[in-house]
Amino acid sequence: MKKEALATRIDVVKKSDMSDGQDVSSWHHVCSLTDIPVLGARVVKSSHGDIAVFRNAEDQVFALRDKCPHKGGPLSQGIVFGRRVACPLHGWNIELEDGCAVEPDEGCAASFPVCIEEGQIYLQL
């Protein structure tokens, strides 16, 4: 995501925060890109539970709830390849983009917006 776009989104969040005072989502700093190994992941504890933040070989980042839709396995511990991760418990393949299981398996892990800004990773919750 471009810097301007991120700035705008943070801006919008702040504005809405002020306008109605409701609990709405906002961007949070996670870590720098280099804190996550290439084709690896880190676990982030949050008020939404554990979130897995993945980095693939093209330095794209993805954030999914750290729970496989099958039996709740920690996706952050799986092997990352292409734009997928294989769950460490029973090997279900999960799309990093949307958290959905690859056929013939069914189910999705929730996904969260995430972006890189000057080498830093931000997560929207």
Added chain:
Amino acid sequence: MAGVRTLEELFKVAPDLYDVTVFGAEPYANYNRILLSPVLAGEITIKDIMLNDVDWYEQNNVRLHLYKKVVKIDRRARKIFTEDGTEESYDRLLLATGSNAIMLPVPGVDLDGVLTYRDIQDTDTMIAASAKYKHAVVIGGGLLGLEAANGLKLRGMDVTVVHLNEWLMERQLDKTAAVMLQKSLEAKGLEFRLKTQTEAIIGENGHTKAVRFKGGEEIPADLVCMAVGIRPNVELAKSAGLHCNRGIVVNDTMQTFDPRIYAVGECVEHRGAAYGLVAPLFEMAKVCANHLAQIGISRYTGSVVSTKLKVTGIDLFSAGNFAGGEDADEIVLHDAAGGVYKKIVLKDGKIVGSVLYGDTADGAWYFQLLRDGRNVQELRDQLMFGENHLGNAGHQGQNKAASMSNEMEVCGCNGICKGTIVNAIKEKGLFTLEEVRKYTKASSSCGSCTGLVEQILASTVGGAYEPQRKKTKPVCSCTDHSHDEVRKAIREQKLLSIPMIVSFLEWRTPNGCASCRPALNYYVLSTWPHEAQDDPQSRFVNERVHANIQKDGTYSVVPRMWGGITNASELRRIADVVDKYNIPTVKVTGGQRIDLLGIKKEDLPDVWRDLDMPSGHAYAKALRTVKTCVGSEWCRFGVQDSTNMGITLEQKLWRLQAPHKVKLAVSGCPRNCAESGVKDVGVIGVDSGWEIYVGGNGGIKTEVAQFLVKVATADEVIEYSSAFLQLYRDEGHYLERTVHFIARVGLDYVKARVLNDAESRKALYERLQYALAGEADPWKERVAGKDRQQFEVLAV
């Protein structure tokens, strides 16, 4: 089928190279011709057997002309013309004109009600006739004729099969099997006239009424189905001046004598052979697509074919040269009352043919051994009892896939029943084990039901099923290279990392997948110790974290206890760790160690520090335990000091990584209390020395270890065991246990490398010593701070 299959293969490798136009004479898109018999039998419908519907052609940007017969090829102008005057030009032309059924040249073949059995239209005609008429005669007692007869019988007709030969299916069966088959079919209500020649078909008002045999006898026939053979359809090719014999003559790249024109399927003749079964068509399609895509590294060298009869409730399998002949041996099992007949034909120590009736469980296995050309001398006394005997056929031991009910569970890991698998095969048009795994998950976990799934596949698609050749089986869908080819490239080209392999061997995916990456990582590390680059991200989580992940995402820790020996100080530290980290479960393992379960990932380095014991590698494809009995130090029966032998072995071999886990045991006398008979390397002390056994396994399928050698000294035990394990490390396929490694390469080969050749044994032993030298304890490294990041949790 062959033509569209070629397109599918082409689109896999070069999706945008050609603008493709398909012409078909039939009004249907591509369907699975093999399954016409179950349609006729009323088991499935036409809809179920469509392979590529009109949408498929659209999605792949293929222009499809149905019901348009091509009648002329102008090779000079590179154009084709259809019956209705449509023209199309080409750069490359692919002929897949199939074959025509042969009509006997007897009077009356042009009457209504006389037909062949080739396509959907024939099938429809027979279904319609069965509703209207009573008497059917099928001429030809071969595969197709019997399937037609069975279908018509199930549709309520009285069916007589007329056959010229002395027994049925003489091209696939010997007389014994054919007689058993005939009895089963007679029990289903079919009638047979063998050694009978048809002289004429008699009509009334233009419709068939009876069939007359040589000798004058007549039987009533309202429907006559000719199934006496097929003839490649070469009409179009011939008219274009292409060289044809019985079929359109092609070379090993499926090109005709005009190199712009290719031909595949039943219409071709390759090295003098024409094929009427479907498995060869798929091989041809693959080669043809490879050449069309201008890759040009693939050749078709002919096929060995196998046959299964698709008649529900009848298990029959035939492959290769089943008749034997001079200098061939036969192994035969014949249980007439039990309805089982098995014959394996051997020549020069290899399987050259097989006929199975009643129990076809091992058909796929025999066929694989046949195609691999493997020397089976050492399996010879077990061959007849099947692969079940050697593992890999389902742990409940079912061996008659056809007689299983649809509700019976096949895959115990994923809870998949037979019916689910059969439906997926039919609906999705699956032909390979990999496809079945992908769509149903059956046999994709522990793999113990692989043999059973293969049988179900074989009995559903019949001869179209082609067992994967082990030698050439690709590592995964990222590549066409086999494990052996990958290992060879790593060795010869000195490939030191996964990116080097992926680029040198042209992987289809940029960074592999969860199946191939752990294998590649192991291969580079084991081939080039101290030089290759380890990639933790290509290891399964357990090997990355150095602990075993549990179902709730916590980990278990198993410290090493040399030879199962511990002491008060170790036990005290373990007890303290359990208290300090609130470890919920402490369990004694089967390998004589202690397992601490339910530890949080972030606590692992501290737990290891406080334990201050070596890593037990219970999490790794590596040396796990060396189980020992008490031995001569205490035991009144012990004749050797097994405990110290075990400790020495473990201290020599620990940190050894392997294609799969490795377990050892040492017993101090033949009572074998350490259970050496089910270990990868099992050592048993006898009065005069030590016996070494290899390839045992107590897992999915219990396998008894095989005797390798008897040695006199402890040093020899270490040298021989090390050499065997290094051979396994060098040549095993990733995730192949020692039992399967030995089954693949043969115990004779292992003996040749480890026993008979002292230099080879020394070299293997030294290679292992070199690999292990300086290899650190992973727990100690991580206590010291290595990879600290992965044990730290972030927070927002």
